[in-house]
Amino acid sequence: MKKRNKSKTIPACLFISILLFPGLIPGLAQERPVIYNLAVELLPETASLQAKGTIIWTNLSHDYVPDIHLHLYWNAFKNELSTLAKEASQEKLFRRFKAEKGEWGWIKITSLTTSDGQDLLPAAVFISPDEPPNPDDQTVLRVVLPQPVAPGQSLTLNIDFQAKVPKNGLRTGYFQNGFFISQWFPKPGVYEDGRGWNCHEYHLNSEFYADFADFLVKITVPKDFVVGACGQEVEKTEDLAAGRATYTYAQENIHDFAWTASPRFIKIERWFKGEEEVTPEEYQQIAALLGLTVQDIKLPDVRMILLIEKQHKNQVERHFRALRAAMKYYGLWYGPYPYQTITLVDPPFRTGSGGMEYPTLFTAGTSVILQKDVLSPEGVIIHEFGHNYWYGLVASNEFEEAWLDEGINTYSTSKVSAIAYGAGRLPLKINGLPLGWLIKTPAVYDWQLARTISVPVTKLDPIITPSWKFYNSASYTLNVYQRAAASLYTLERLLGEKIWARVMRTYHQRYRFRHPRTEDFIQVVNEVSGQDLNWFFQEFFYQAKDFDYAISSVETKLKPEQAQDLIDELPARTAEKGREAIRPAAGQKKGSSKQKIYETAITLRRYGEIQLGPGFSLKLKVEFEDGSTEWREWDGQSRWHRIYFEKPVKVKRAWLDPEGLWLIDTNLSNNSYSRQGPGTRILGVTANLLWLVQDVLVTCFGWL
Amino acid sequence: MILVNFLKSGFNRAVSKFRLSLYLWLIMFIISLIIIVPVSFELRANLGHLAWTEKPLMPFELNLIEILLANQNLLASYLVFIITMLLLSALLSVFLNGGLFGQMLSPETGVSFRNFLLAGCRHFWQFLLSLIIFIPFLLVLFLIFRLLSAPLEQWSARAVTEWPVLLASWLSVLLLALLWTAFRLVLDLARILVVAESKKVIAAYLSALRFLSRHFFRLWGLYLLIALAVILISAGWLLLVRLLSPASPAGLMIILILYQAYILFRLLARQVLIGVEYSYFSVRKET
Numbered sequence: 001m002k003k004r005n006k007s008k009t010i011p012a013c014l015f016i017s018i019l020l021f022p023g024l025i026p027g028l029a030q031e032r033p034v035i036y037n038l039a040v041e042l043l044p045e046t047a048s049l050q051a052k053g054t055i056i057w058t059n060l061s062h063d064y065v066p067d068i069h070l071h072l073y074w075n076a077f078k079n080e081l082s083t084l085a086k087e088a089s090q091e092k093l094f095r096r097f098k099a100e101k102g103e104w105g106w107i108k109i110t111s112l113t114t115s116d117g118q119d120l121l122p123a124a125v126f127i128s129p130d131e132p133p134n135p136d137d138q139t140v141l142r143v144v145l146p147q148p149v150a151p152g153q154s155l156t157l158n159i160d161f162q163a164k165v166p167k168n169g170l171r172t173g174y175f176q177n178g179f180f181i182s183q184w185f186p187k188p189g190v191y192e193d194g195r196g197w198n199c200h201e202y203h204l205n206s207e208f209y210a211d212f213a214d215f216l217v218k219i220t221v222p223k224d225f226v227v228g229a230c231g232q233e234v235e236k237t238e239d240l241a242a243g244r245a246t247y248t249y250a251q252e253n254i255h256d257f258a259w260t261a262s263p264r265f266i267k268i269e270r271w272f273k274g275e276e277e278v279t280p281e282e283y284q285q286i287a288a289l290l291g292l293t294v295q296d297i298k299l300p301d302v303r304m305i306l307l308i309e310k311q312h313k314n315q316v317e318r319h320f321r322a323l324r325a326a327m328k329y330y331g332l333w334y335g336p337y338p339y340q341t342i343t344l345v346d347p348p349f350r351t352g353s354g355g356m357e358y359p360t361l362f363t364a365g366t367s368v369i370l371q372k373d374v375l376s377p378e379g380v381i382i383h384e385f386g387h388n389y390w391y392g393l394v395a396s397n398e399f400e401e402a403w404l405d406e407g408i409n410t411y412s413t414s415k416v417s418a419i420a421y422g423a424g425r426l427p428l429k430i431n432g433l434p435l436g437w438l439i440k441t442p443a444v445y446d447w448q449l450a451r452t453i454s455v456p457v458t459k460l461d462p463i464i465t466p467s468w469k470f471y472n473s474a475s476y477t478l479n480v481y482q483r484a485a486a487s488l489y490t491l492e493r494l495l496g497e498k499i500w501a502r503v504m505r506t507y508h509q510r511y512r513f514r515h516p517r518t519e520d521f522i523q524v525v526n527e528v529s530g531q532d533l534n535w536f537f538q539e540f541f542y543q544a545k546d547f548d549y550a551i552s553s554v555e556t557k558l559k560p561e562q563a564q565d566l567i568d569e570l571p572a573r574t575a576e577k578g579r580e581a582i583r584p585a586a587g588q589k590k591g592s593s594k595q596k597i598y599e600t601a602i603t604l605r606r607y608g609e610i611q612l613g614p615g616f617s618l619k620l621k622v623e624f625e626d627g628s629t630e631w632r633e634w635d636g637q638s639r640w641h642r643i644y645f646e647k648p649v650k651v652k653r654a655w656l657d658p659e660g661l662w663l664i665d666t667n668l669s670n671n672s673y674s675r676q677g678p679g680t681r682i683l684g685v686t687a688n689l690l691w692l693v694q695d696v697l698v699t700c701f702g703w704l
Numbered sequence: 705m706i707l708v709n710f711l712k713s714g715f716n717r718a719v720s721k722f723r724l725s726l727y728l729w730l731i732m733f734i735i736s737l738i739i740i741v742p743v744s745f746e747l748r749a750n751l752g753h754l755a756w757t758e759k760p761l762m763p764f765e766l767n768l769i770e771i772l773l774a775n776q777n778l779l780a781s782y783l784v785f786i787i788t789m790l791l792l793s794a795l796l797s798v799f800l801n802g803g804l805f806g807q808m809l810s811p812e813t814g815v816s817f818r819n820f821l822l823a824g825c826r827h828f829w830q831f832l833l834s835l836i837i838f839i840p841f842l843l844v845l846f847l848i849f850r851l852l853s854a855p856l857e858q859w860s861a862r863a864v865t866e867w868p869v870l871l872a873s874w875l876s877v878l879l880l881a882l883l884w885t886a887f888r889l890v891l892d893l894a895r896i897l898v899v900a901e902s903k904k905v906i907a908a909y910l911s912a913l914r915f916l917s918r919h920f921f922r923l924w925g926l927y928l929l930i931a932l933a934v935i936l937i938s939a940g941w942l943l944l945v946r947l948l949s950p951a952s953p954a955g956l957m958i959i960l961i962l963y964q965a966y967i968l969f970r971l972l973a974r975q976v977l978i979g980v981e982y983s984y985f986s987v988r989k990e991t
Contacts, residue, residue, distance in 0.1 A: 176864050264864065311865040349864055368866045431877065432870040438942055442765040452766045455773045554753075653755040660761045667774050669767045672755035681764050682751055684950040684959070686744045691963040693736040697793055698970050701732070704797040704835060 032253070033058050034188060034213035041220040041244075042181070042261060047167075047174050049184060052111075052160040059155070061193040064148040068155065069127075069199035070141045071210075073183035076202040077105035077166035081136035083128070083468075084170075087204035091473055097170055097204065105166025109141070109186060115156035118146050130201050130468065139202040141186070159186060168352040170204075177225070178348025182258035182358065183208070190397075190515065200399040203468035205476040207391075207398035207405075210255040212513055220246045221261045228267070228307040228343050229259035230361045251339065253513060254359035255395055262348040265307045270320055272342075274299030277328045286332045289501050299331045302339070308346040312366050315377070319344060319364070322381035325420035330389050330412065333501065334508040337388065344381065355380050357387030371434045373443070375417060375424030382420075383413040394511045401518050402467045402476070403541070407484020411492075412504075414446030414485065423448075447489050447663070454482035455666045458546040463487070464518055483664075487540045490664040494616070495529050503528045535613035540664060548608035549618055549636060549656055550670035556650050559597040600645040602654055602673075604634055608666065612636035621658040625649040651675070710926055710987070714980030717808065718972060723815045724807055725971040728800060732967070735796075739789050742782060746775060798835060802827030805899045808978050830898050833905045838891050845887045849880055885927050889916060892981050900982065919988055926980050934973045941966050 038053035059065050076084035077099060088097040112120040123144040128134045149155045163184055165174050172182045189199025190211050200206065219227055223238055223245040231251025238245045249259070283294045290297065304327075306319055323344055331337050343361040347353040354365025362384035366377040386409045390396075396404035417424065423443040428435040435441060457478040461470050470476035492500040507516075507524040522537050539545060604620065612618065612635060620632040626649045634641045645651070654673040657665070665671065750771045756764075772779075806823025807815045853876045860872035893912035897903045903911060916923070945962055949955045 178864070309865070311867065349866065368870070431873050432866075438946075440946060442763045444763055444766065448762040448766055452762070452769050452773075455770070456776070655755060667770050668761060669751060669754060669770045669774075673753050674755035675753070677752045677754050678756040678764065679752075680951065680953055680956055681756070682744075682747050684956050685747060685764075685768060686740060687956070687960050687963060689743060690733075690736050690740050691967070693739050694732055694963075694967050695970075696790075697732045697735060697797075698967060698974075700790070700794060701728070701797040701800060702970075702974055704794055704801065 032214055033060050033191075033211040036185070036213055036257070037216045038185060039218040039220070040184070042179060042222075042225075044174075044177055044179070044222060047165040047179075049163040049165065049181070051163070051185065052158075055157045055159060055186070055188065057149075057155045057157070057188050059149045059151055059153055059191065061191055062151050063191075063193065063196075064150055065145075065191060066148040067142055067144045067197075068149075068157075069129075069189040069197040070143065071183070071187040071189060071199060071202070071208075072107045072109075072139050072141050073187075073202045073208075074105045074107040074163055074166065074169065074172075075138040077169040078138060079104065079136075081134075082139065083130070083134045083137040083201045084139075084204050086134065087468065091204070097168075099167065099169075103167030105164045105169050105172075107161060107163040107184070107186070109159060109161045111158070111160035112143065113158045114146070115158065120145070120157070128201060129197075129199065130203070134201070137201050140189075140199050161186060168350075171353055171356045173351040173353055175348060175350035178260075178262035178264060178351055180258070180260045180345075180347050180351045180353035180363065182256075182353065182356070185257070187256075198397065198399075200468075203399075205470060205473055206467035207402065208256060209395075209397045209399050209515075212253050212255050212395065214250075214252045215254065215257045216248070216250045217257055217259070218246050218248045219259055219261070220244050222263075224263050225261040226263065226265035226267050226307065227259065227261045228265070228305065228345055228361065230254060230257045230343070230358055231339075232341050251360055253338075254392070256358050258358040258361055260307065260345050260348065260353075260363075262309075264309050264311075264348065265346075266310055266313055268306045268308065268316060270304045270306070272299075272302040272304050272324055272327050274301055274331075274336075277324055278332065282332070289498055290333075290505055291502060297332055298336070299328070300336050302327065302337055303341045305341060305343040306346075307343065309349060311349075311368055312346055315366055315370065318370075318378065319346070319366075319381060322378040322420075323385060325378075326382040326385040326416055329416045329419060330386055333412075333415075334389050334505055335393075335512065338393070338512075342385065342388070344385070346377075355384060357384045357391060359388060359392040362387065367429075367432070369432060369434065371425065371427075371436050373425045374427045374434065374436065375421055376427045378421060379413065379417060379424065379446070382416045383409060386412050386416070389508065393513060394508055395513070395515050396517070397515065398467070400466050401464060402480040403463050403484035404516065404518060404521065406480045407463065407488065408504075410446070410450060410481045410485035411488040414450065414489075418445050418447070447485070450482040451486035451489065451663050454478045454486055455546075457483065458666055459544050462544045463541045484541070486664050487536075490540075490662055491525070491533070491536065493659070493661040493663065495531075499529050531615070533613070539610045539613070543610075545609035546607075546666045547610040547662065547664050548606070548666045548670075549662070550605045550607055550667065551602060551620075551654055551656050551673045552605040552640070552670070553603045554600065554651055554654060554673045555603075556598050556600045559599050559646065595648050597646055597648055598650050600647070600651050602643045602645075602651070604641045604643070604656060606636055606639050607670075618657050618662075619659070621655045622651055623653045625652045707922065707926055707929075710980050710984045711929070713983040714978075715976050717979035717983065718975035720813060721808060721815050721975065722972065724804055724820060725968055725975060727817055727820050728804065728971045729964070729968050731796075731800065733964075735789065735793055739786060742785070746771065746778070750774070798831050799824040799828050801895070802831045804975070805831075805895050805978060808975060809896065809900045809982055827899060830905055831895060834891065834894050834898065834908070837894075837905060837909060841887050841890060845883050849883055852879055852883075882928075885931060886920075886924055889920070889923055889927060889981070892978065893985065896978075896982050896985055900986075915985065915989065918991070919984070923981065923984055926984060927977065930973065930977050930980065934970070937969065938966070941969075 035056040036053065038051060040049050040051035042049055057068060076082045079085065080089070084097060109121065112124065114120065120143050124141050126138045127140050127142045128137050129140060145155065165172065165179060165181065167173055172180055172184070187210050189197045190209055192198050198209065215231060217229065219229060221227055221244065223243050227247045229247070229249040231249045231254070233247055234250045235248040236245060278299060283297065287294045287297055304320065304323055306316065308316060308319065327337060327342070339360050341360060345361065345363045347363045347365055354363050356363045364377045364381045364384060370376065387405060390409040390412065391398065391405035398405055423445050425436055425443050426441045428441055457475045460475045461479055463479050463484050467476060470479065495503070503525050506528050507521055510524065511520060518541065522534060525533050602620065602622065617633040617635050620634065620643060622630045622645065624647055630645065632643050652675055656671045751767060754767065803820040803824030806827055807820050856872040856876050860869045863869050890909070890912055893915060894905065894908040897908035897911050898905060941962065945959060948959050950959050
């Protein structure tokens with residue numbers, strides 16, 4: 001017997017009508033390239049899916065399109081011959097994918113027909129569009145169409161497919177009865193006007209790229225499973241005899257659809273209320289910063305849905321607090337969150353699906369043992385929610401320019417964390433136990449850590465490199481996340497908070513629901529700042545070069561006395577006819593001076609390959625022992641530069657870039673000088689290391 | 705003789721020969737200094753003139769990471785140096801153990817550095833041989849560990865929540881530690897027999913095994929009691945150090961003293977252990 005939840009049925013019918021008849025809403029059909037209407041059943045016993053539905057693709061280009069390219073992501077987990085598997089086997093340190101027997105996954109289209117019944121499968125072939133080509137990879141299917149799709153015309157595909165859930169397939173997986181399902185359906189690539197299909201193979205280090213779409217998805221699962229998915233739940237029916245329940249989810253204008261099901265979730269709903277989360281003063285302050293009115297930045301109410309594992313139920317408040325902070329600041333800075341729901345998933349245990357984003361849904365991940373001053377899971381919650389802005393709304397190509405979402409989002413995440421929480425301690429653990437219980441781990445801001453740890457990859461790859469072409473996973477991660485973010489922190493400091501805030505908002509607002517590229521971002525930066533910063537992006541994003549300016553030496557010496565004053569050792573001039581003899585002034589000894597003068601030479605070096613761009617310079621601040629301060633500037637073009645001072649006192653301290661603008665500098669430790677360095681701290685570090693080595697020796701001694 | 709008397713006897717013997725801990729501490733301190741000197745040199749060269757303010761741009765720990773990254777080219781050489789030093793220290797440890805056992809078990813009440821070194825020379829090859837013969841015991845330990853930890857691994861693999869995984873991991877570590885202490889008794893007793901009764905190494909092992917077949921649990925209980933005391937004192941010490949701030953010179957000085965006191969404590973604990981083992985063996989060897 002089927003039990004129907006009637007309270008949601010009427011809005012569901014209306015919603016479904018809109019999707020099936022998009023002409024009801026003017027402009028809707030024109031703007032949405034894809035419409036999905038899918039029904040999927042999860043078979044937990046075999047960890048597989050049976051699905052069918054329709055995909056309507058509309059040609060918004062000016063081209064006649066003869067084929068359609070479909071992503072079949074799960075075929076990356078089919079065997080060891082896929083591009084992803086091969087790339088994973090080459091990784092030495094971070095081998096993120098390895099499957100045992102029975103753990104592989106796949107997706108297979110069993111039927112593909114057009115609306116008039118033409119079978120398209122005979123004309124479907126797997127292709128390998130990336131270099132180097134891999135004929136064994138089956139993650140991109142090219143389907144030749146009986147006739148090209150004309151501009152403005154739609155293609156309806158009736159599709160049946162089966163899929164086997166990979167056990168631990170990078171972002172998707174299952175363990176016992178917990179499932180996280182992502183990239184599970186055939187997904188058309190993005191057709192780019194004049195350039196053809198943008199549809200890459202699934203690589204180890206790539207994420208995704210797709211068109212904005214309307215989704216209507218029915219998910220059938222065992223009735224005791226709790227389900228979460230992108231968008232809103234518009235209907236639920238139960239088949240008590242079969243012990244199944246079907247959830248219908250719908251969402252417009254998103255480009256991906258993921259879902260999860262587990263009997264071990266607790267589902268909690270709360271409201272994010274724009275009027276309550278932001279004070280009037282905060283609204284005023286942000287509005288002034290952005291040059292907008294308060295009304296322009298008002299935040300809407302959004303329903304927050306948390307799916308959390310029972311073992312983590314004592315962390316509910318931590319999850320909601322982080323989500324509210326993220327929604328507040330991303331909304332204020334970049335624009336209101338445009339959807340009615342946001343679902344935060346504490347992923348099912350051991351499904352490998354934590355820390356990942358999908359439009360209107362994201363996963364975090366936590367542990368049963370937490371430290372309150374370590375921002376975990378807060379950091380990942382803020383970051384993954386933030387991807388709803390950078391990637392979800394501003395839908396850049398994660399294959400080709402991953403920094404546009406990861407780098408920008410890492411930058412944004414650090415700002416939210418800093419404001420909402422302050423510095424957090426490093427999340428180090430041994431055997432599941434926080435190391436912070438034993439020793440005091442340092443408290444750092446994200447931006448401090450990001451700029452430091454990205455140094456090793458500075459000269460390895462440019463930030464703007466196609467994801468699968470980075471040297472390895474570490475280079476990919478550190479470049480597109482941390483180094484890109486560090487570059488943006490630097491830009492923010494160079495341009496000032498106000499201008500930068502307006503740059504980011506303009507970029508976001510202009511490219512919401514669009515697919516920008518790096519040149520679009522640069523164009524916005526130049527436009528809003530009124531400066532030509534092409535050189536900055538050329539040096540820091542398109543090249544793999546380091547930026548390192550330093551104070552290499554500070555040399556002070558006493559100016560020799562005989563060189564001081566005008567008295568020298570020449571004999572007094574004898575009187576010429578009619579002129580007086582010139583003799584030393586009375587009372588002044590030859591070669592003597594009342595005051596010592598110190599000559600100081602400060603040498604600045606450019607160790608890195610990147611030079612400052614036009615119109616930029618480095619400031620040098622010098623403090624003297626008498627408390628006086630002098631400032632100098634250097635354009636940073638040459639390899640070195642020397643600055644001289646002559647004063648009656650010595651230099652006490654000096655700073656190159658004292659305002660800390662150039663956070664992208666790979667070595668800030670050489671940017672300052674002090675006659676008296678941090679001796680106590682260095683001694684402390686040495687003592688710690690000494691003790692550590694002694695401990696190792698005593699332990700070895702005890703064993704041997 | 706009740707167990708606490710063995711503890712007292714061992715403790716007294718260790719304290720009366722406390723100088724041995726001082727000798728060991730001094731030698732290890734010098735070796736550690738040698739290992740650390742290149743690092744200290746680099747730190748001073750790179751950070752010795754760092755202008756440190758009240759509100760620095762980043763925590764000092766990140767300055768350290770920067771220096772490490774800036775000197776990556778030196779890392780490989782330094783690692784080779786450390787490994788070489790550790791291997792040499794391993795050999796030296798065998799020698800020092802010879803000196804330690806030799807002096808601890810000597811009927812003479814006093815100790816001297818000369819006698820300590822002579823004992824080390826006298827027993828070095830026997831102790832090295834005893835270590836080599838201990839390797840098969842380690843293999844047996846490993847096999848027993850794998851056998852006993854298999855149920856824990858199964859439990860962990862089937863878990864749908866995190867707690868069983870954590871508990872299984874911790875129990876595995878505990879199991880390994882317990883097995884290690886049990887097997888250690890064999891090596892220690894063999895060495896005691898080599899020194900105190902001038903037995904050959906293989907004969908010493910056979911005698912040790914015979915002795916343990918009769919007295920294992922009691923002696924192991926004593927060993928574990930001492931280990932527990934060391935762990936508790938170490939935890940207390942860590943908490944104390946955590947409360948102190950190294951930022952001020954006074955705080956740093958106290959921490960430096962506490963560090964070295966802890967090393968001395970660990971060395972003394974090793975002496976106590978040997979003393980207790982010897983005391984128990986001496987009394988019980990005829991039974």
